[in-house]
Amino acid sequence: SIPIPAAGIFDNCSHTATDKGWALGIRALQLSGKKDARFFFSLRTDRAATATEVVSHHRYHPEAWTHLAASYDGQWMALYVDGTRVGRAGGQGGPLHSAFMASCRTLLLGGDAWGTAHAFRGHLAGLALWQVALSQSHLQRAYVEGVTGGVAGLVLADDFAMPEERWAPFQEGAFPQQRVLPSQPSPILRPLGPPACGQTACDNVELVSQYNWHWPLRSGKAVRYRVVNLAEDNGGRPTVSWEQIWRQHRALSEAFQPYNISWQLSLLEVHNSSLRRRAVLLGCEPSKVGNERCDPECEHSLTGYDGGDCRRPGRCFSWKRRDGICHMECNNMLDDFDDGDCCDPQATDVTRTCFDPDSPQRAYMSVKELKEALQLNSTHFLNVYFASSVREELAGAATWPWDKEALSHLGGVVLNPAYYGMHGHTNTMIHEVGHILGLYHVFKGVSERESCDDPCRETAPSMETGDLCADTAPTPKSKLCRDPDPTNDTCGQMHFTGTPFNNYMSYTDDDCTNTFTPNQVARMHCYLDLVYQRWRQSKKPAPIPIPPMVTGQTHNSLSIYWLPPISGVIHEREQEVLCDACAEDGTFHQYVHEASSPRVCDSSGYWTPEEAEGPPDVDQPCEPSLQAWSPELHLYHMNMTVPCPQPDGCILELRFLHPVYPESLTLWTTYLSTGSPKPLSDIEVLTEQGESIHLGPLDTFCDVPFTVKLNIPKKVTGVKIYTFDERMEIDTALLTSMPRSSLCSTCKLIQYRVLRDPPFANGSPAAPVQALRQFVDMDIMPGQVYRYQVQAVSGTISGEASPPLVHIHGAPYCGDGKVTTSLEEECDDGDLLDGDGCSRKCKKEKGFNCVGEPSLCYVHDGDGVCEPFERTSSVLDCGPYTPDGYVDLWAVKAYASHQDEKSCPASLVTGEPVVKVCKSHLHDVPKDLSLDAWFPCMPSQDNTQDPDERMSLGNKGVWLKVCFERPAVPTSLLVFLASDGTVPSSQHKPRVTVQLSDLDGLNRSLGMYELSCQHNPLVINIPHGQEDPPHWAASVLLNFSSPLVGIAAVALRTSAQPGSSDPTTCLLRHEERQGHQCY
Structure with a gap:
């Protein structure tokens, strides 16, 4: 992929592109530079043969200021993001260049010396250079306090206020635009996001746990729902009868009443014979x-x-x-x-x-057509529609609260009228309403999962996997009103006990289901606050679900901070729905209102322009999705796409409802072909006056929304996207107005009230209402216990008080920069931000170690230092770990079905692994990797590593046979992967079938296993029965389902028993057809 340097020192004496010098910027690591863009630091001294690169531990955050620092001390390179060391590498040595070569070096900002293709698009706020390598504590201080003069070794510190004093334009002939941006306060706390398997804030374990234990968050909520009953023009033949409606309403109310949720019924009779006479399917x-x-x-x-x-x-x-x-x-x-x-x-x-x-x-219509015909939006009601199903098990369907249709005319719940309100079937609606309120099936993560190593698979009750409720034990799909029988599924033998078979979200019938669990109730109340506030009669603002946090403390003051209400609605709830789209500074955000394209739609009916309307809803960026527009067009009965026509390519026109003076355009390009260099050949911005401004070709990623600033002093109504990538997918676009938009002028921000126990000095338990989310309490006594809560206030109406913060003034707290063991702190970096190594709960984050006070955190795996705590876990730093009492026998000979002595000798798998990192989605094998691990290839061909050619190898069966220095009784087999052979957007995981062979050539099968970089090395335990004689093994045969695998090493682990170390000749009568012997 092409690096995009933000800054660097380049060789200006070379006529060809060279990587001598250093560069700091962004590089995308996957899908030929289309995915996983991260910060990088690359450096090559004049005496080094190649450059060394350090890459950040995760992709960069768009639309956010980042403090980026890099250091080189003559031996080690290090990269720091916001004060945290995210990467470290050796490989270079000595000075960057000799004094003689200094005149050949140029410091460049915003690109490199080799053309405009590698230009950085974004803002730079400052640059500082030192002639000494600063320590992490110095760099963290520079991040927190800014660069100050007088620091030893400071060569240059520039905020670009007067660029012409120090800089000269390079290539462009003009200076970049300067913008005075409002100084954004650095975030105290980022909004609480979902875990890896979640969708919204209500899936955040900490947040939903507050709904569990702080009962006022679960106080009574009355919710409106509307039954849409089709009838003939004269009112005859209604879809469901009054009796059915009342019987179902009674069952619904009784089911939810114990959980503080009540339902208010409205009935809408639609007299329309042409709709009534059609079967809705x-x-x-x-x-x-x-x-x-x-x-x-x-x-x-x-x-x-x-x-x-x-x-x-x-x-x-x-x-x-x-x-x-x-x-x-x-x-x-x-x-x-x-x-x-x-x-x-x-x-x-x-x-x-x-x-x-x-x-x-x-004679028939789809549910979507019915909803389109009725145009009943779901803003103020849960709409209930009726449709019959061909298959009995489809008794209903519901919209998830995170679906973009949830509050539109396409939202609501669909039920089968034959079962509605009928004895023995009333729980169907309760089950579907559970989905509306954010509940998954209790068998999610067991019967509903992608694969055996699906990270969301549930093997133990959890708030972060499966149905995201820890009080529903894992269970397979079952209609039995008892625990299911033991099953042997593809992921092994499973026995499920204590299963929630009587839960409304199971598939058992009315006689059995009768309960929701406390975790499920917490989720439902959370979603009623997060998404469905307008379904309730109450005008109360949404609650603040997290206790306020201490952010500062002196002898006579205490500073606290809190998050906004959970719904994200920060304006008073009047009839003005537009205010929901306004930010605090009056910027107006709007998604696409109407999309169209001259391109004919695919005959499948998917990828229509309507998919690009509304908020983004593609689940898995970089994988093909039906939730996006694509120009992909298949010729009838042919697996061939029609290319985009010359000269303009394929066009998607996106229109916005409200013309605004624009600040920026954000575009979600969620799928891109790997071959296309600049996927966006042009963006045409359409103004209210009918003019258009062309932005030209632009590069984009598939997993990060593309944002471009629009310096256009005219109201914008839409954009046209041009592309020649016929497989590109566009999810939606967002137009952001300049601050203080007229559309937001009538919106009033909600206020906040701080409650304190004991009361303030004036006797009041409440401080005056305020607009800011920070409060400094000056009326305070050391040693006194204080209890703080915060309410959102809309006009004269106050929301529920937040869960309480209880603090003894003068006591330590998370965020004070001191590690307090009595608070169970593992680290304290002086802030409340997640993702920097030390979490907002002062716990070390996965992959980080933290030392000192305030804590300095760093990514430890792969930093070249084997620390005691990672001896058993880090193959990168410490090499393969062998537990005490065991010996690992490494392969000494290897044979393969597809090998070539020059290109891919099987002998690369002998000995300990040279490659320590496993890579997924490896499109083609890098040269350095092919010299350190075995990747199947055809003999004596120069283009052995062509991925399409390698894919065709799979039809011939790919196998690898390895022999060990002596026979042994193995306890386990270890296979070290360089690549797991996965292909982007393929549902099937590559597998390996394993056979052990003894001295006589007798084979013993160990079964079939999925290959995954998440489980590297692949460890296969080899059980031995008490009565069985020991099974000796001298060689292993591995059969692979994918030719794209890469194997770094194979080892047999055996007990280190005395007397078992005599070397023995490994002579095998192997199958004659393969004709290989291991000596």
């Missing part, structure tokens, strides 16, 4: 009917059994077609639905015979 889109695939969800008599795809009718004679009579044997897609006779109201009853998906008369 759940999960069946008209585009699926007659598409030459049998779609089970459309296999219904009123679709002609999926337009004939599921049941082939009798023979249709040509003279029967278009004779004014509907012949059912001709009523299918192949016979063009009797050439239209079956959809002619003059010829037949179209409500029974019209199956043509393109006819306006057809």
Whole structure:
């Protein structure tokens, strides 16, 4: 991938591009520079043959100020992000260059010396250079306090106020634009985000735990819902009866009443015969009917059994077609639905015979079409619709609270009218409403999971995996009203006990289900506050769900800080819905309102321009998704896409509802082809006056939203996106206005009230309301216990008080820069920010070690130092670890199905691993990696590492056989991976089948295992029964399902018993067809 330097020293005497000098910037590590963009520091001294690069531990945060520092002390390079050391490497030595070569070095900002393709797009606020390598404590102080003059060794400190004094334009001929940005206070606390398996703040363990233990957050909530009942024009034949509606309402109310949630019923009768006479089908889109695939969800008599795809009718004679009579044997897609006779109201009853998906008369419609026809938004009600399902198990469907449709006319819950309010089926609605309020099935993470090493797989009750509730034990999908029988699934033998079979979110029937757990109740109350506030009668502002935090303390004052209300709504709740889109500084944020494209849509019906409307909703960036627009267009029956036409390419036009003076445009390009250099060939900005401004070709990533500043003094109404990448996917775009937008002028910010016990000196338990989220208490006594809570105040209405902060004045607290063991602190870096090595709870974060006070944190794995605490865990720093009492026997000989003595000798797997890091999604093998590990290749070909060629090897079966220095009775087998062979967007994990061979060549199978860099090395335990004789092993045969694997080493682990160390010849009668012997 191409590095994008923000700053660097470059060789200006070289006529060709060279990496001598140093560079500090951003580089994308995956998918040919389209994914996983991180900060990097690269350096090459004049005496070094190659450059060394240090890369940050995770991708950079867009739209955020970052303090970036790098040091080189003549031996070690280090990279620091916001004061934390995120990478360290050796490999270079001595001075950067000789004094003689100094005139050949240029300090550049915003790019390198080799053209404009590598230019940095963003803001630089300052630069400082020292002629000595500063320590981490110095750099952390510079991050916190800023660079001050007088520090020893400071050569240059510049804030670019007068660039012409020190700098000269390079290549462009003009200085970059200068902007005076409002000085953003450094964040005290970042908003609480979800864990890796979560979607929203309500999945954050700390936040939802507050809903668990602080009962006022679960105080009574009355929620409105509206039953949408279709009937004939005269009111006859309603979809469901009054009796059904009341019986279901009673069951719903009784189920939720113990949990402080009540339901207020509204009934909307829609008198519309044309809608009532159509079958509304759940999960069946008209585009699926007659598409030459049998779609089970459309296999219904009123679709002609999926337009004939599921049941082939009798023979249709040509003279029967278009004779004014509907012949059912001709009523299918192949016979063009009797050439239209079956959809002619003059010829037949179209409500029974019209199956043509393109006819306006057809007998069926999808749930989406029904919602589009009714246009009932979900802002103030939970809407309940009715649709029948072909499959019995689909009794209902619900919108998740994080779906972009949740509050639109496409939100709500869909239920089968045949079961609604019927005895034995009333819990179906309760189950679906559980989904609306953010509850997963209790079997998520067991029966619903991607693979055996899915990080969200639930093997023990957890708040961070499975259904994100620790009080629902893991369970497979089951209809039994008891614990399920032991099962042997693909991930091994599982026995489930204490399962939540009587939970409403299981699949058992009404006689069995009768409960929600406390964790589930906490989640539902949380989502009612986070998403569905307007469904409630109450005008109360949403609560602040986290206690306030201490941020500073002196002898006679205490400073506290708190987060905004959970809903993110920071304005008073009037009728002005626009205020929800306004930030505190009056910037107005709006997503795409309307999208269109001249490009014909794919026949599958997916990737339409409408997918680019509303907020972003692609789950997995960089993987193909149906939730985005794509110009991808397949020729009928061919696996070939139509390229974007010259000269403009494929175009997507995005329109915004409110014209605004723009500050920036943000675009979510969630999938990109790896081959395209600049995926965005142009962005055309459309103004209210009909003018357009072209921004030209731009680069973008698939996992970071693309943002461009718009210096346009005119109101903008939309943008056109141009691309030649026919597989690109665009999720949506966001237009941000300049601060103090007129659209936000009438919005009033909510206020906050601090409550204290004991009361303040004036006798009041409450401080005056204020707009800021910080409070300094000057009326304070050392040693006194204080209890603080905060309320959001909207006009005259106050929200629930937050959970309390209890603090003894003068006592230590997390964030004071001192590690206090009595508070169970593991570190304290003096701030409350997560992601910097020391969490806001003063715990060391995964992968970091912290030392000193205030704590200095650093990424320890791969820093070249083997510390005692990582001896057993860090292969990078300490090498493979062998537990006491065991010996690891490394392979001494190796043979493979696909090897070449020059390009990929199997002997690379002998001995201890040279490659310490495993890589996924390896498109092509880097040269240095192919010299240190075995990657299958064909003999004597120069282009052995072409990935497509390597992929075709897989058809021939890829195997590797290794022999060890002596036979042994193994306790386990270790396979060290250089690549796990995974392919982007493939659902199938590569696997390996393992066989042990003894001295006589007899094989013993150890089974099949998934390969994953997350579990490297792959450790296969080899059990020995008490009565069994010991199984000796001298060699191992590995059969791989993917030719893209890379193997670094193989070892047999055996007990270090006396007398077992005699070297023995490893002579194997191997299969003759492979003809290899191990000596």
